[in-house]
Amino acid sequence: xxxxxxxxLQRYSNMLMQWKQKQxxxxxxxxxxxxxxxxxxxxxxxxxxxxxxxxLIEKISKDGQRIWNEEEWGNxxxxxxxxxxxxxxxxxxxxDIIEERPSQSKILIIDDDIELLNDVKDCLEENxxxxxxxxxxxxxxQLFYDHHPDLVIIDYFIKGKSSLEFLSRIATLARSIFTPIxxxxxxxxxxxxxxxxxxxxxxxxxKPIDNTVFLSxxxxxxxxxxxxxxxVMVDELTKTYNRASLYEIWSELNKTYQKTEIPFSFxxxxxxxxxxxxxxxxxxxxxxxxxxxxxxxxxxxRQKDYLVRYGGEEFLLILPKTKQSEAVGLVDGxxxxxxxxxxxxxxxxxxxxxxxxxxxxxxxxxxxxxxxxRSDLALYFGKQNGRHSVHxxxxxxxxxxxxxxRDSLLRIAVVDDDRVIQRLLSxxxxxxxxxxxxxxxxxxxxxxTFLNSTWYKGTGKYxxxxxxxxxxxxxxxxxxxxxxxxNEKNMGIVMLTGRQKDKDIVKxxxxxxDDYITKPFxxxxxxxxxxxxxxxxx
Amino acid sequence: xxxxxxxxxxxVLRMLIMDTLEDEGHDVFEASDGKEALAILGNESFDLxxxxxxxxxxxGIEVAQQMDEEWKKNHPILMLTAKxxxxxxxxxxxxxxxxxxxxxxxxxxxxxxxEDILDA
Numbered sequence: 001x002x003x004x005x006x007x008x009l010q011r012y013s014n015m016l017m018q019w020k021q022k023q024x025x026x027x028x029x030x031x032x033x034x035x036x037x038x039x040x041x042x043x044x045x046x047x048x049x050x051x052x053x054x055x056l057i058e059k060i061s062k063d064g065q066r067i068w069n070e071e072e073w074g075n076x077x078x079x080x081x082x083x084x085x086x087x088x089x090x091x092x093x094x095x096d097i098i099e100e101r102p103s104q105s106k107i108l109i110i111d112d113d114i115e116l117l118n119d120v121k122d123c124l125e126e127n128x129x130x131x132x133x134x135x136x137x138x139x140x141x142q143l144f145y146d147h148h149p150d151l152v153i154i155d156y157f158i159k160g161k162s163s164l165e166f167l168s169r170i171a172t173l174a175r176s177i178f179t180p181i182x183x184x185x186x187x188x189x190x191x192x193x194x195x196x197x198x199x200x201x202x203x204x205x206x207k208p209i210d211n212t213v214f215l216s217x218x219x220x221x222x223x224x225x226x227x228x229x230x231x232v233m234v235d236e237l238t239k240t241y242n243r244a245s246l247y248e249i250w251s252e253l254n255k256t257y258q259k260t261e262i263p264f265s266f267x268x269x270x271x272x273x274x275x276x277x278x279x280x281x282x283x284x285x286x287x288x289x290x291x292x293x294x295x296x297x298x299x300x301x302r303q304k305d306y307l308v309r310y311g312g313e314e315f316l317l318i319l320p321k322t323k324q325s326e327a328v329g330l331v332d333g334x335x336x337x338x339x340x341x342x343x344x345x346x347x348x349x350x351x352x353x354x355x356x357x358x359x360x361x362x363x364x365x366x367x368x369x370x371x372x373x374r375s376d377l378a379l380y381f382g383k384q385n386g387r388h389s390v391h392x393x394x395x396x397x398x399x400x401x402x403x404x405x406r407d408s409l410l411r412i413a414v415v416d417d418d419r420v421i422q423r424l425l426s427x428x429x430x431x432x433x434x435x436x437x438x439x440x441x442x443x444x445x446x447x448x449t450f451l452n453s454t455w456y457k458g459t460g461k462y463x464x465x466x467x468x469x470x471x472x473x474x475x476x477x478x479x480x481x482x483x484x485x486x487n488e489k490n491m492g493i494v495m496l497t498g499r500q501k502d503k504d505i506v507k508x509x510x511x512x513x514d515d516y517i518t519k520p521f522x523x524x525x526x527x528x529x530x531x532x533x534x535x536x537x538x
Numbered sequence: 539x540x541x542x543x544x545x546x547x548x549x550v551l552r553m554l555i556m557d558t559l560e561d562e563g564h565d566v567f568e569a570s571d572g573k574e575a576l577a578i579l580g581n582e583s584f585d586l587x588x589x590x591x592x593x594x595x596x597x598g599i600e601v602a603q604q605m606d607e608e609w610k611k612n613h614p615i616l617m618l619t620a621k622x623x624x625x626x627x628x629x630x631x632x633x634x635x636x637x638x639x640x641x642x643x644x645x646x647x648x649x650x651x652x653e654d655i656l657d658a
Contacts, residue, residue, distance in 0.1 A: 008550040039620050039641035052644050156547055424646040427561070478641040 001523060004044040010085060012037070016081070025073055031057065033294070037080070046087060052080050089164060104535070106221055108149035110140035110166065111184075111197040115501045116209070123211045124218070130536050135509045137166045144170050147536070149179065150225055151218060156185035156192060161384045164199050168173045171200035171250065180221040225526035238294035240315065241308040249306050250368040253320055257361055265327035267317040268375040269356040270389045277352070281345045289343050289352060296341060300334055301324040316372075317356075324392045331356045332390045339388065351456050353388035355379060360393075367435045374398075409460035410437035410534065415444045415478065416467040416496065425465065428523050434534055437461070446470050447478035456482070461490050461538045463530055466513075468497040468504050476507055483512040492533045494522075540585035540656050541565045545575040545601065546618065547593040555588065558645040559652060572596025576604055584613070586655060587634070591619040591626075602633040610634040614655050618643075 015033065021026050031469055034057040041049035056077065068076070107124055111117050112135045121131050132147060134140035137158055144152065152170075154163050167181065178204045185192060189204040196204050205216060241249070271293065278286040290313065297307050297317065306318040318332075319327045335354060342349035357378025365371050377397040382389050414425045422443040426523045431443040444450040447470055464482065466475040475495055482491060495508040495516040505516050515533055517526060542564050546552040549570070556566045561608040567584070569575035571593050579587070587605075591598035598617055602610075617630050630638060637655055639648060 004550050004554050007553070011550060032594065035620065036548050037590075039618075040548050040554075042642040043551060043644060044554055349545065382573075420644075420646060423650065425646055427649075429648055 023070045027066045039209040104130045106149040110134045111155040195294045263360040265319045266375045267358045267359040271313040355382040356390040412463045447473035539647045544589035572601040577637045
């Protein structure tokens with residue numbers, strides 16, 4: 001669809017340019033212009049444009065002889081031109097956000113007031129927040145532990161019970177990872193407010209909520225959160241960058257790469273037999289080894305290189321403006337020096353080594369994760385082949401490691417009894433591209449057939465689109481069965497519901513649906529939802 | 539697999555239709571207006587012709603009127619039209635067009651209808 005949309009928008013902006021040059025246009029030209037948009041736009045997913053063109057075309061006669069001057073036609077088609085701009089911008093914007101920003105801020109909302117939930121969710125999503133919703137405290141707690149949101153919004157009353165229970169359950173963890181908590185409430189007695197603040201909430205807001213003010217409060221809290229995170233960008237023990245800073249370094253370097261085409265390289269380094277050091281000499285020696293390692297690398301690396309602590313004993317050296325072959329040489333030099341270094345223990349000095357895998361950025365690499373996967377494959381190769389060595393990535397490593405490939409399979413199921421929807425969705429969704437995933441789509445006629453299949457019991461990640469109303473077994477029933485299966489953690493479930501079925505939505509969310517979308521929806525909308533969900537869950 | 543001619547002056551829509559039908563395994567040919575369509579139809583044969591009605595120059599109905607009567611007896615034509623008023627449908631029936639689809643449509647709606655037409 002994207003391809004047609006781009007062509008379509010391009011074509012009409014060219015047309016408008018031509019009109020601008022000749023200034024006057026005939027009634028016939030204007031009529032045909034609107035008629036074409038009306039007939040084409042919604043077929044390629046630009047529904048709004050069809051709507052506007054239909055309204056405008058009603059206002060002019062087909063066979064009129066009128067000549068429109070630039071000001072006249074300009075004013076007349078203004079609503080259309082505005083929508084053109086919005087569409088062009090947002091189609092670019094959406095790509096950017098969804099593809100390039102895996103570190104979008106996450107917000108958890110816990111509320112059983114579906115109208116408010118909807119309203120706040122829309123508003124936040126429009127402002128590029130990733131939103132998790134829960135209608136019960138239990139689900140909220142689960143989402144909190146699973147996804148570590150950057151901010152939590154919770155209603156004071158949920159199902160007639162106060163949410164202080166939730167606050168007490170998560171207050172400690174929330175404090176340790178600096179998660180702000182905002183409580184909203186119908187009532188705002190001094191007693192309630194005091195209770196809320198005492199149990200660790202940061203803000204208290206009385207309903208009805210003004211979205212613009214609410215958004216400002218949230219933005220403020222998020223800024224503070226960012227500030228905290230930046231302050232803890234450095235790993236306390238090793239004084240290297242921590243993982244949180246990785247993405248920023250990546251985007252900066254990637255920007256330069258796109259401009260200059262001079263590649264940079266990632267070297268993933270893993271200390272050999274580190275676990276044995278810990279087991280035998282204790283964690284204090286383990287910590288000492290880590291500090292010795294990072295001290296040495298920080299001292300020996302080039303000024304422009306970045307050292308990031310990637311995992312326990314895994315470090316990532318980022319080498320700007322350095323080809324893979326050159327990086328392998330540099331890291332090999334570091335390895336030789338490290339192997340000579342002695343580490344003090346109770347049983348005298350010990351010497352250690354590390355294994356490293358190196359990969360350089362290339363045109364085909366679209367995300368940081370892809371580059372890390374490559375360096376990881378090279379590292380894995382080294383670990384399999386005698387350790388204490390540095391290897392550059394080669395395409396063969398990819399082939400010999402198909403397990404990783406299979407892991408990134410994204411299976412999408414369309415469970416809907418409507419044949420047209422089934423067809424439409426499977427056609428279009430299978431063409432969808434999601435970074436790091438290979439997409440596979442299958443449709444099912446009804447819930448029973450779906451549940452009886454073994455399809456959802458395999459490996460990989462699943463997105464399941466469930467129609468709410470189906471013969472035999474409805475979507476809600478299928479949903480509750482799915483949430484009881486073992487593979488549950490690998491599934492993102494989206495309910496497709498009719499408009500104004502708030503009760504169904506609440507029920508679906510209670511039963512553990514991850515998202516819902518009301519019919520009729522556009523394919524673009526659905527694709528954006530799926531991408532969001534994949535980013536959010538997996 | 540069928541040979542299908544798509545006649546539409548709107549390039550983007552024409553491509554969308556062609557890609558959709560090609561994905562279904564058909565052999566698809568294109569014409570960007572009525573005159574071009576008639577020229578192609580004079581030389582080659584198709585199992586189905588998909589005609590947009592409102593085009594500059596000849597309309598889809600005019601194209602159908604000028605098409606070979608014998609051919610029309612044995613082959614279907616599908617008209618794409620924004621008009622769904624009974625008088626327009628009657629007019630197209632008279633011109634020998636048995637099927638029509640209202641614009642805007644979704645690609646899979648079209649694919650399903652084409653399948654049905656070819657099966658009939």
